[in-house]
Amino acid sequence: MSALSNSNFSRRSLFRAAAGMAAAGTLAACGSNNGRGGGSGSGKQLTQMFHAYGEAGTEQAIKRYAAAYKDANVTTQWITSSDYESKLFATLLTKSAPDLFEFHPQIQLVKSGQVADLSDLIDPVKSDFNPADIKSHTVDGKIYGVRMIDDPQFFFYRPSLLEKAGVKVPETLDELIEAAAKLTTGKVKGLYIGNDLHAVINPMIWSAGADTLNDKNEIAYHTPGVVEGIKKMRKLFTSGDLLLDAPTDYWDPSSLSQGLCAIQFCGMWAMPQFQKALGDDIGIFPFPKTIDSGKQSVYNGGWSMFVNAKGSNVDAAKEYVKWLWIDQKKYQEDWATSYGFHIPPRASIAASATKLKSGLPAEGVKLFNEFGHFDNIGWTQAMITALEDVFADSVRKGGDPEAALDKADKAVNRELKKLFG
Amino acid sequence: MSTTTTRDLASPAPAKASSAKPRRGLRGNSTFNFWLFTGPFLIGLMIFVYVPIGWSIWLSFFDARFTVTPDKFIGFDNYKYMLTNDDFIGSLGTFTVFAAFIVPTTWATSLGLALLVNRLRFMRAFFRSVFFLPTAVSYVAAALIWKMSIFSGVRFGLMNTVIGWFGVDNIAWLADPSPPWYWFVIVTLRIWIQSGFYMILFLAALQNIPAELYEAAAIDGAKPGWQTFRYITLPQLRATSTAVILLLIIAAYQAFDEFFNLLAKTTWGRPPLVELYYKALGTEQDYGAGSAGAVILTLLIVIVTLFQGKIMGFGRGDESK
Structure with a gap:
C-alpha cells in the first residue's frame, strides 16, 4: 500500500518537474542558440x-x-x-x-x-x-x-561542333536562333540559356540599345527594340532547339561540358572547368545584337x-x-x-x-572591357523580379510583350517612387 | 487547442474529489495545476501563434519595407494594393483549380488503395508499408527527385525516355507552361506523397465495418462487387470520408513546398502562400502588403471553413451515424 502511494507521489513530482523543465526549456530556447557560439572569451x-x-x-x-x-x-x-x-x-x-x-x-x-x-x-x-x-x-x-x-557573363561554345554544322559565331540574335537550329541534332540541343532564362534578360535589353534605367532613374527598357527582342526570344523558346529543364542551371558548366548542348550561356567563373573538360575545344562570344541597330553586350x-x-x-x-x-x-x-x-x-x-x-x-577580360555593363545600384531586386515576370509571361508563356512590359512598368514605378520619391 | 485545455480543467477535478485517500501537497489547488500543465503550451501558443497574428495585422496597416518595426501608417493602402494585384487574385484562382482537382483524385486513389490492400491474403504488412512509406518523404526531397530525374527535360529523363519509346519528342515538363505539363508533375507528386496516409485512415475504417452487414446484404441478394461497395461500404465510410476530404482541403490550402521548388521564376502555378512568400519574405521584403494578403487569406479560409461545416455537418453530434 505504502509502496503504491509512494510511487504515486514520485510519478506526480516527476510530471511536475518535467512540466517545469519544459516551460523553462521553451523560454530558454528563445534567447540563446543563434549560431554564434558563446559571446564570452577574448576577441x-x-x-x-x-x-x-x-x-x-x-x-x-x-x-x-x-x-x-x-x-x-x-x-x-x-x-x-x-x-x-x-x-x-x-x-x-x-x-x-x-x-x-x-x-x-x-x-x-x-x-x-x-x-x-x-x-x-x-x-x-x-x-x-x-x-x-x-x-x-x-x-x-x-x-x-x-x-x-x-x-562577366557570356556564351561558351564548342568550335568543333560549329564547324561541323557550318555555322559561324553569331553576331545577331537572328543568327543565334539560326545557329541553334543548325546545331540541334538527335542527341544535342543547339543552345542552353538556363532553365528559366533569367540570366539573359539584361544582356538582351542592352543588346537592343536600351538599358534598365536611364541616368535620371527612369524606366529605359520599354522600347520597340526590346519588344522585338522579346518576340525573337519567344521564337527561340518554341523552336525546340533550346535545351530546357536541364539538371543544372546556367551557372554550372555541366550542360555544355557533358554534351547536352553546343552553345551555353555561362560566366567567366566556369572557364577553368570548361577548359578541363573540353581542352581547346571551347570559345566565347558576347550576347549578340538583339536588333541591327543594337550593340553586343556582356553583363559584368x-x-x-x-x-x-x-x-x-x-x-x-x-x-x-x-x-x-x-x-x-x-x-x-x-x-x-x-x-x-x-x-x-x-x-x-x-x-x-x-x-x-x-x-x-x-x-x-577583353569582352569584359569592350562590351561590359556593370550593375546599376538603382536597379533593385523587386525590379529584377518585374522583368523576370515579363520573360515568364511573354517568352515562356507567349503573352503579349507590350502588356507584360506595361505591367512591369507599374511595378518598377512603384519601386522607383518609394526609393527616389 | 484552447477547447481541449478548457475541457481538461473540468474533467480531472471531480475525479480527484471522489478519491478516498487524502493527497499530499497541492491538493485542492486545481487552478495551480491547471496553469502548470497548460502554461507551457499557452506560452508557446502566445509566442508562436497569437503574437505573430497580431503583429501581422498591425503590419498590414503600415508601409513596412525591409523592416518589421515600421513607423509609417498608411491605413488600408496595403489592402487596396493586394486586392487590385492580379498576381494575388490569380493565385486564389490557381488554388481553387488545384484543390478542385487534387482533393477528389487523392480521395479516390487512397480509397482504391485501401480496398486493394484490405483484400490481400498474403504479404499484407509489406504492401501496407510500401504504400505508406512515401508519407515519410519530405516534399522538398520528393520535388527534387521529380524535377531532376523523373521529369527532367533532357533526353535521358525517366519520363522522356518512356515517351521516347513511343516516338514522342522530349517534353520540357516544367520550363514550358504551354501545354501546362507542370500540373501533371505537381499532381503526381502530391498524390504519391499523400495517398498512403489517407489509405491507412480508410483501411482502419474498412476494418471497422461489421462483417454481419455484408452477410445480411448477401442474403438479401446484393451482388458482391459494385452493389455491395455502393450500398454497404461507401455509406459506412461516410464519417471517414468527410474527415479525409476536410484534411485534404486543408493540405491543399497549405500547398507551398512543391510549388516553390518545382517552379522557378514563373508567374503561373502559384498558390496564395507562394505568392505571399515572394511578396513578403522573398526579394520584395514588403511585409505590409504581405501581411495584408495574409489577413485577406485568413478571412477567406474562415469563411470557407464555416460554410463547409454548414454543408457537411462536420462536428455535429449525429455525425458518427
Whole structure:
C-alpha cells in the first residue's frame, strides 16, 4: 500500500518537474542558440554570409582566410539554397543577422540603413579600383560595399561542333536562333540559356540599345527594340532547339561540358572547368545584337562585401573587411583566380594575375572591357523580379510583350517612387 | 487547442474529489495545476501563434519595407494594393483549380488503395508499408527527385525516355507552361506523397465495418462487387470520408513546398502562400502588403471553413451515424 502511494507521489513530482523543465526549456530556447557560439572569451565574434560558389575549394578558402584573422573569431555561413537573396533579406531582419555579407549593390539596402558606409576604408585605395565598380557602389558620394570579384557573363561554345554544322559565331540574335537550329541534332540541343532564362534578360535589353534605367532613374527598357527582342526570344523558346529543364542551371558548366548542348550561356567563373573538360575545344562570344541597330553586350556581374549597419559589431566587421578585402592582396588574388576565374576589380591585382593574361581568359577580360555593363545600384531586386515576370509571361508563356512590359512598368514605378520619391 | 485545455480543467477535478485517500501537497489547488500543465503550451501558443497574428495585422496597416518595426501608417493602402494585384487574385484562382482537382483524385486513389490492400491474403504488412512509406518523404526531397530525374527535360529523363519509346519528342515538363505539363508533375507528386496516409485512415475504417452487414446484404441478394461497395461500404465510410476530404482541403490550402521548388521564376502555378512568400519574405521584403494578403487569406479560409461545416455537418453530434 505504502509502496503504491509512494510511487504515486514520485510519478506526480516527476510530471511536475518535467512540466517545469519544459516551460523553462521553451523560454530558454528563445534567447540563446543563434549560431554564434558563446559571446564570452577574448576577441570579438563575427559572422559572415556567402552564397555557395560552385567551384571546389571555395568554401575552404573563405574559411581559411577567416581563420588567419587574429582580431576576431569569424564564422562563415555558406548558403546552399538556390535563392540566396531571399535567405539573406529574411535573416537580416532577425537577431542572427550576419555582421557582414556578400551581395550585389542595391540601393534599397542603403536607403533602409541596412548597409554601413565604407568610404573611409576604400578612399585610400580608391584609385586602384575599377572606376565602374566604385560608381556602382556609390550613393550621394558615399561608397557602401567593397567589390571582391567581377564576373562577366557570356556564351561558351564548342568550335568543333560549329564547324561541323557550318555555322559561324553569331553576331545577331537572328543568327543565334539560326545557329541553334543548325546545331540541334538527335542527341544535342543547339543552345542552353538556363532553365528559366533569367540570366539573359539584361544582356538582351542592352543588346537592343536600351538599358534598365536611364541616368535620371527612369524606366529605359520599354522600347520597340526590346519588344522585338522579346518576340525573337519567344521564337527561340518554341523552336525546340533550346535545351530546357536541364539538371543544372546556367551557372554550372555541366550542360555544355557533358554534351547536352553546343552553345551555353555561362560566366567567366566556369572557364577553368570548361577548359578541363573540353581542352581547346571551347570559345566565347558576347550576347549578340538583339536588333541591327543594337550593340553586343556582356553583363559584368560579381560579388561585393557589405557590412550590416544594424549589427552589433559594425566596427569590428569593418576592420575585418579592411583587413581581408583591402589589405590582403594575396588572398584577394587567390580568391579571384585559384578556383573559378574572376576578374579582380583592383588594377594592382589584375596586373599580377598571370592566369588571366593569355588564351581564353584574356579573351574574357577583353569582352569584359569592350562590351561590359556593370550593375546599376538603382536597379533593385523587386525590379529584377518585374522583368523576370515579363520573360515568364511573354517568352515562356507567349503573352503579349507590350502588356507584360506595361505591367512591369507599374511595378518598377512603384519601386522607383518609394526609393527616389 | 484552447477547447481541449478548457475541457481538461473540468474533467480531472471531480475525479480527484471522489478519491478516498487524502493527497499530499497541492491538493485542492486545481487552478495551480491547471496553469502548470497548460502554461507551457499557452506560452508557446502566445509566442508562436497569437503574437505573430497580431503583429501581422498591425503590419498590414503600415508601409513596412525591409523592416518589421515600421513607423509609417498608411491605413488600408496595403489592402487596396493586394486586392487590385492580379498576381494575388490569380493565385486564389490557381488554388481553387488545384484543390478542385487534387482533393477528389487523392480521395479516390487512397480509397482504391485501401480496398486493394484490405483484400490481400498474403504479404499484407509489406504492401501496407510500401504504400505508406512515401508519407515519410519530405516534399522538398520528393520535388527534387521529380524535377531532376523523373521529369527532367533532357533526353535521358525517366519520363522522356518512356515517351521516347513511343516516338514522342522530349517534353520540357516544367520550363514550358504551354501545354501546362507542370500540373501533371505537381499532381503526381502530391498524390504519391499523400495517398498512403489517407489509405491507412480508410483501411482502419474498412476494418471497422461489421462483417454481419455484408452477410445480411448477401442474403438479401446484393451482388458482391459494385452493389455491395455502393450500398454497404461507401455509406459506412461516410464519417471517414468527410474527415479525409476536410484534411485534404486543408493540405491543399497549405500547398507551398512543391510549388516553390518545382517552379522557378514563373508567374503561373502559384498558390496564395507562394505568392505571399515572394511578396513578403522573398526579394520584395514588403511585409505590409504581405501581411495584408495574409489577413485577406485568413478571412477567406474562415469563411470557407464555416460554410463547409454548414454543408457537411462536420462536428455535429449525429455525425458518427
